[in-house]
Amino acid sequence: MILTNIETVPGMKIVGNFGLVSGSTVRAKNAILDMGAGLKNVVGGELKSYTDLLTTARQEAVSRMEQQAQMLGANAIVNVRFATSAITAGAAEVYAYGTAVKVQPLTGV
Amino acid sequence: MDLLLLILLLIVTFCSGSIIEKRHFKNLVSREKALLRFPTVSFGAKKTIPDKKIVNVRMVCGEAVIGADYFKCFVSNIKNFFGGRMTSYESVMDRARREALLRMRENARGSSIILNARIETVMVNDPKNPQSVPQCAVMAYGTAVTYGK
Structure with missing residues (x-):
């Protein structure tokens, strides 16, 4: 699966369009890690556990989007965008969406 | 007693905060220097250089x-x-x-250019609790393209 956040896949030609695909996930850390982050927040600095949370949430959202695109028979997703929101303290929602397309290599390049 | 505790907390967090911040800025500068032009990050461009062979996207x-x-x-x-200003x-x-x-550029090591990079920002603080210390979560993403030789 090729992912891009531009309108095309460079070096490839779009031959089919399957419309919007999306994936979302809401994830939270456990209370102990939340407490650790709370302490870290008093002294300042990077909140590693929340960064990890964001990374795994993003990966999960992307993999769900990829699954949807695969079901449609696409082999690439173009114009991928991420949206995030903070539903409640300590939880992160990541929403990934894009256009599922079928691409094939340009001939003669 | 409460006032004393507050003053102590302020002194401790001032020291820890400024030490962590200084270290972080130092670290950022050295990493930015190491990655100076590779890969180039382009915030607007969505097109690759024509006539160049594209190896990986x-x-x-x-x-x-x-x-x-x-x-x-x-x-x-x-x-x-x-x-x-809240510096x-x-x-x-x-x-x-x-x-x-x-981090995005480090993930793109080996590619020639990052097209259409975007930065998404979320302030993750509890809106119900005005006492909570704000955190800033940032997500950067883009399309890394590798040109052939």
């Missing part, structure tokens, strides 16, 4: 969550009353953005 991301310390929060609350929070946002961008 993939999406790259980078995340960072940086928290402000208690001292910054305290000072900013006072600042908020009078208005004006203590500006540095937090700056660090988070630069860290996220750097």
Whole structure:
């Protein structure tokens, strides 16, 4: 699966369009890690556990989007965008969406 | 007693916060120097250079969550009353953005250019609790393209 956040896949030609695909996930850390982050927040600095949370949430959202695109028979997703929101303290929602397309290599390049 | 505790907390967090921030800025500068032009990050461009062979296309991301310390929060609350620049929070946002961008570029090592890079920012603080210390979460993403020789 090729992912891009531009309108095309460079070096490839779009031959089919399957419309919007999306994936979302809401994830939270456990209370102990939340407490650790709370302490870290008093002294300042990077909140590693929340960064990890964001990374795994993003990966999960992307993999769900990829699954949807695969079901449609696409082999690439173009114009991928991420949206995030903070539903409640300590939880992160990541929403990934894009256009599922079928691409094939340009001939003669 | 309470006042004493507050003063102690402010002193401790001022020291810890400024040490962590200084270290982080130093770290950011050295990593930025190491990655100076590779890969180039393009914020607007969506097209590749024509006539160049494209070897690989993939999406790259980078995340960072940086928290402000208690001292910054305290000072900013006072600042908020009078208005004006809140420099203590500006540095937090700056660090988070630069860290996220750097992580994205580090993930894109080996590619020639990152097209259409975007930065997404979320302030993750509890809206119900005005006492909570704000954190800044930043996600940077773009399309990494590798040109053939």
